[in-house]
Amino acid sequence: MKLWPVPQDQKGWWSLLAEPQFEPQQSAEPKTEKRNWLSWLWAEYSVIIAFVIIFVLAAVLNPRFLDINNQLNILMQVSIIGIVSLGMTMVMLSGGIDLSVGSVLAMVGVMSVLALNATGSIMAALIAACAVGSAAGFINGVLISKGKIASFIATLGMMSAARSIALYTADGGSVSGEVNGFSAIANSELGVVDYPIIIFLAMTALVYVLMNYTRFGRYVYAVGSNEKAAVLSTIRVDRVKIAVYSMAGFLVSIAAIIETSRLNSISSSSSGQLYELDAIAAVIIGGTRMTGGRGKVIGTFFGVLILGILNNMMNLMNVSPHLQGFVKGLIIIVAVLFQKRD
Amino acid sequence: MAFISMETIDKSFHQVKVLHQVNLDLGEGEIHALLGENGAGKSTLMNILGGVLQPDSGTIYVNGAPVSMTTPGDSQKLGISFIHQELNVVSDLRVYENMFLGSEIRNKAGFLNVEAMKQKTRDVLSRLGVSLDPSAYVRDLGTSHKQFIEISKALLRDSSVIIMDEPTTALSEHEISRLFELMTTLKESGVSIIYISHKLKEIKAICDRYTVLRDGFIAGTGSLEEEDPESITKMMVGRSVSQERFTREHVPGDEVMRVEDFSKTGLFQGIDFTIREGEIAGFTGLAGDGRTELFEALFGFRKKDSGSLYVHGKKVVVNHPNHALRAGIGLVPRDRKENAVIQDLSIVHNLTLSSLGHFEKNGFITKKQERKAFQRYKNELNIKARDPYASIATLSGGNQQKVVIAKWLEVNADVIIFDNPTQGIDVGAKREIYQHIVSLAEQGKSIIILSSEAPEILKMCEHIYVMYKGEITARLNRDETAEDEIMACATGSKRMVESIG
Ligand SMILES: Nc1ncnc2c1ncn2[C@@H]1O[C@H](COP(=O)(O)OP(=O)(O)OP(=O)(O)O)[C@@H](O)[C@H]1O
Numbered sequence: 011m012k013l014w015p016v017p018q019d020q021k022g023w024w025s026l027l028a029e030p031q032f033e034p035q036q037s038a039e040p041k042t043e044k045r046n047w048l049s050w051l052w053a054e055y056s057v058i059i060a061f062v063i064i065f066v067l068a069a070v071l072n073p074r075f076l077d078i079n080n081q082l083n084i085l086m087q088v089s090i091i092g093i094v095s096l097g098m099t100m101v102m103l104s105g106g107i108d109l110s111v112g113s114v115l116a117m118v119g120v121m122s123v124l125a126l127n128a129t130g131s132i133m134a135a136l137i138a139a140c141a142v143g144s145a146a147g148f149i150n151g152v153l154i155s156k157g158k159i160a161s162f163i164a165t166l167g168m169m170s171a172a173r174s175i176a177l178y179t180a181d182g183g184s185v186s187g188e189v190n191g192f193s194a195i196a197n198s199e200l201g202v203v204d205y206p207i208i209i210f211l212a213m214t215a216l217v218y219v220l221m222n223y224t225r226f227g228r229y230v231y232a233v234g235s236n237e238k239a240a241v242l243s244t245i246r247v248d249r250v251k252i253a254v255y256s257m258a259g260f261l262v263s264i265a266a267i268i269e270t271s272r273l274n275s276i277s278s279s280s281s282g283q284l285y286e287l288d289a290i291a292a293v294i295i296g297g298t299r300m301t302g303g304r305g306k307v308i309g310t311f312f313g314v315l316i317l318g319i320l321n322n323m324m325n326l327m328n329v330s331p332h333l334q335g336f337v338k339g340l341i342i343i344v345a346v347l348f349q350k351r352d
Numbered sequence: 353m354a355f356i357s358m359e360t361i362d363k364s365f366h367q368v369k370v371l372h373q374v375n376l377d378l379g380e381g382e383i384h385a386l387l388g389e390n391g392a393g394k395s396t397l398m399n400i401l402g403g404v405l406q407p408d409s410g411t412i413y414v415n416g417a418p419v420s421m422t423t424p425g426d427s428q429k430l431g432i433s434f435i436h437q438e439l440n441v442v443s444d445l446r447v448y449e450n451m452f453l454g455s456e457i458r459n460k461a462g463f464l465n466v467e468a469m470k471q472k473t474r475d476v477l478s479r480l481g482v483s484l485d486p487s488a489y490v491r492d493l494g495t496s497h498k499q500f501i502e503i504s505k506a507l508l509r510d511s512s513v514i515i516m517d518e519p520t521t522a523l524s525e526h527e528i529s530r531l532f533e534l535m536t537t538l539k540e541s542g543v544s545i546i547y548i549s550h551k552l553k554e555i556k557a558i559c560d561r562y563t564v565l566r567d568g569f570i571a572g573t574g575s576l577e578e579e580d581p582e583s584i585t586k587m588m589v590g591r592s593v594s595q596e597r598f599t600r601e602h603v604p605g606d607e608v609m610r611v612e613d614f615s616k617t618g619l620f621q622g623i624d625f626t627i628r629e630g631e632i633a634g635f636t637g638l639a640g641d642g643r644t645e646l647f648e649a650l651f652g653f654r655k656k657d658s659g660s661l662y663v664h665g666k667k668v669v670v671n672h673p674n675h676a677l678r679a680g681i682g683l684v685p686r687d688r689k690e691n692a693v694i695q696d697l698s699i700v701h702n703l704t705l706s707s708l709g710h711f712e713k714n715g716f717i718t719k720k721q722e723r724k725a726f727q728r729y730k731n732e733l734n735i736k737a738r739d740p741y742a743s744i745a746t747l748s749g750g751n752q753q754k755v756v757i758a759k760w761l762e763v764n765a766d767v768i769i770f771d772n773p774t775q776g777i778d779v780g781a782k783r784e785i786y787q788h789i790v791s792l793a794e795q796g797k798s799i800i801i802l803s804s805e806a807p808e809i810l811k812m813c814e815h816i817y818v819m820y821k822g823e824i825t826a827r828l829n830r831d832e833t834a835e836d837e838i839m840a841c842a843t844g845s846k847r848m849v850e851s852i853g
C-alpha cells in the first residue's frame with residue numbers, strides 16, 4: 011500500500027518506501043478525492059505537514075510547550091527573523107540571495123538610535139531607519155541589476171560594508187536610546203499579544219498579498235523562473251530586481267526597529283549576526299527553491315515557526331547551547347530532504 | 353519481426369488517462385511516423401519508450417524480450433536515443449561539452465580528452481552539413497544550431513533506435529533536406545527511427561510507416577504508400593483541413609510602422625520597410641539570414657548600431673521590449689521554451705503575464721477575470737488544458753505554443769510580429785491560428801510573420817520580404833511570385849529589391 015498517492019513524475023525520496031511501479035489504476039473511487047487533496051497538500055505545502063508533526067512532537071515531549079505564554083513567547087522570538095525572512099523570500103523568489111540582512115540590521119539600528127538621540131523625536135528615528143535600510147537594499151538592487159554583479163557577491167560586499175559602518179559610527183560598541191517611549195514600540199501589548207508579533211503577522215499578510223495579488227508579485231516569480239522570457243514578456247526586469255532588494259531592505263529596517271526598541275539599544279558588533287543564515291534557512295525550509303521562481307510566502311511563515319519551535323524546545327529541554335546548532339542543522343537538512351523536488 | 357514493440361500501454365497523469373491501450377511496432381531499418389493532434393499523447397508515449405516516464409500498464413519488447421526501463425539510462429543502454437521536443441542544451445557550456453555531457457571522453461589518466469571530443473563533434477556536425485566551431489558557447493548560437501546539437505548528440509551514441517520528437521521545428525528547408533539525407537543513410541545501415549512531426553510533407557518524404565494517435569487511442573497504423581496527406585489529416589483530426597491560401601479583399605490602410613536603415617554589424621544591414629494598417633507581411637530566408645535578430649532589435653531586446661523606427665509617423669526610441677509594447681508593437685518570440693514559457697508559472701499566469709493591466713482592479717489582480725480570459729482562449733484556440741492553475745509544463749508542446757500565442761493576442765498590440773508562430777502546432781490548429789491572424793488583420797492590426805517555410809508565408813502574407821545574410825534581397829507580391837523564386841532569393845542567387853512599389 012502506498013501511503014500517499016504518488017504522482018509518478020514527482021517523487022520525493024519517500025516514494026522509495028512505496029511499492030514499485032506498475033500499480034494498477036486505483037479502483038476505490040470514493041477514496042481518490044481525499045487522496046488527491048492530501049497529495050496536493052503534500053506537494054504544495056509539505057512544510058505545513060512538517061510543522062504539524064514538529065508541533066505535536068513538541069507538545070508531547072514537554073507539557074509546558076502548549077502554555078499560551080510559551081506560544082506567545084515563541085512568536086515574539088521569531089518576529090524579528092520572521093520579518094527579515096519575508097524579504098529574503100522575495101529576493102530568493104527573484105533568483106537572488108541577500109547576505110547583507112544581518113549587517114544592514116545592525117547599521118539601521120545604530121543610525122536610528124543616533125537619529126533618535128540627536129532629534130529627540132521617535133518619528134525621526136523611524137524615518138531614518140526605513141531610509142537607511144531601504145537605501146542599502148536599493149544599492150544592492152542597482153549593483154545586481156544595472157551593474158550585473160551576482161547577488162551573492164554584491165550583498166557580500168554590502169554585508170561587510172554595512173557592518174563596518176555600524177562599527178565605525180558606534181565606535182565598536184553599543185548605542186542606547188535616550189528618549190522615553192522608543193522602547194515602548196517592542197515592549198507594548200495589545201491585549202496579551204506583543205506588538206512585534208502583530209507587526210510580524212501584518213507584514214506577512216502584506217507580503218502575501220503583494221506576491222499573490224499584484225502585478226509586481228507575478229513579475230518576481232517570472233524573473234526568478236526565466237529571466238530572458240520575462241524580458242521578452244515586456245517586464246522591466248531591472249526595476250523589478252531593484253524593487254525586490256529595496257523592499258527586502260525596508261523589511262530589515264522594520265526588524266531593526268523592533269530589535270533596537272526591545273532593549274532600547276543595539277550592539278554594532280553582535281546585533282544581527284548570522285541573521286542571514288537563519289532567514290535563508292527559514293525560506294528553504296518553507297519550500298522556496300534556491301534558484302528562484304518557485305516558493306511561497308506562507309511556506310516561509312511556517313519555516314520561521316518551525317525554527318522558533320526548535321529553539322524553544324531545546325531551551326525547555328535544557329539542550330546545551332553548544333549542541334543547538336547541530337540539531338538545527340540536522341532539522342534543516344531533514345526538512346529539505348522531505349520536500350517535493352523535481 | 354518487429355524490432356521494438358510497445359503493447360497495450362496505459363498512462364494517466366493525476367487520474368486523467370492520456371494513453372489507452374496503445375500499441376506501437378517498429379521494424380529494423382524503418383522510419384516510423386508517429387502522428388496526432390496536439391495533446392494526443394505522442395511525446396508521452398515516447399517518454400515511456402525513452403525511460404523518462406513509467407507506464408501504468410503494458411509491456412515493451414526489444415527483440416522480442418520484455419524489458420523494463422525505469423530511467424533514461426536504461427533506455428540508452430538498450431540502444432535507444434531520444435531527441436526531445438524541447439531543446440535541452442546548456443547555454444553556458446561549449447558545443448562539444450554539450451555533446452558529451454555525461455559521457456565525456458577521458459584519456460588513460462582520467463583527464464578529459466578535449467581534442468578527441470572536439471574532433472568527434474566536428475565529424476558529426478559535418479555529416480549534417482553544419483559548420484560550427486566546437487568550442488563556441490551554445491548561448492551565442494541560433495535556435496537551428498541548438499537543434500542540430502540535440503540531433504548530433506543522439507547520433508554520437510551508436511544507437512539502433514532514434515526517437516525524433518519534432519526535430520525540424522527550428523530548421524529551414526535546406527537544413528531539413530540535409531537531415532533527411534542523413535536519416536536515409538542511417539536507415540540503410542539498419543537504424544530505426546521514430547519520427548514525430550506536424551509537417552505532413554516531411555512525413556510523406558521520409559517515412560515508411562505510420563501510427564496515428566487520437567486522444568490517446570490508436571486511430572490507425574499502416575504503410576504510408578497507401579495514404580495521402582488528406583486521409584492522414586482526417587485520421588488525426590477527424591475532418592479534412594483546407595490547404596488553401598487565405599485571400600481577402602485588402603485595401604492597404606495608412607502607414608503604421610516604418611523602419612529606416614536598421615543595421616547591426618554582422619547581423620543585419622540597411623533594413624528599410626513599411627507596414628500598413630491591416631497588412632500581413634512575411635519575412636523569410638535561410639538560417640542565419642538575420643530576420644530573428646532584426647526583429648529582436650526592433651522590439652528592443654537586442655542592441656542595434658543605427659536605424660530609426662517610426663510608429664504612426666512619430667519617431668520612437670525602443671531600448672526595452674516594454675518601450676515597444678507602449679509604442680504598440682508586440683513580438684511572439686520563437687523557441688518557446690527559452691524565450692516565452694515561464695515554466696514555474698501556471699497556464700493562466702503565463703497567459704496574462706504581458707497584459708496584467710487588463711485584469712487589475714484597484715491595483716489588485718482579479719483572478720476571476722483571469723480565469724475568464726483562460727476560458728475564452730481555451731475555446732478560441734482549442735487549447736487542451738483542464739485546470740488553469742496547473743503548471744504550464746503539464747501541457748503538450750503544441751498547447752504550450754497556443755498559450756504563448758494567446759498571451760500576445762490578449763496584449764492586443766497594433767503591430768504583432770510572429771516569429772515561427774506555428775512551432776509544433778498540428779495541422780488543424782494551424783489553420784485556426786492562421787484564421788485568427790487573418791481576422792486580426794481585418795480588424796486593422798498589422799501583422800508580420802517570420803517563417804522559414806515558404807508555403808506558410810505564401811499562404812498568409814500579401815507582401816513577402818526575403819532576407820539573405822542580413823539584407824533584404826527581395827520584396828515580392830504574393831500574387832506575382834512562387835516558391836522557387838523565394839528560394840532563389842533566399843539563397844542569394846537572385847536579387848529583386850524593387851518589386852514592391
Ligand atoms: N507531466 C504531465 N502532467 C499532466 N499532464 C500531462 C503531463 N505531460 C503531458 N500531459 C498531458 O498528456 C496529454 C498528452 O501530451 P503529449 O505531450 O504526449 O502530447 P503530444 O501528442 O506530444 O502533443 P504535441 O503535438 O502538442 O507535442 C496532454 O493532454 C497533456 O496535457
Ligand SMILES: [Mg+2]
Nearest residue numbers: 395437748749
Ligand atoms: Mg509533444
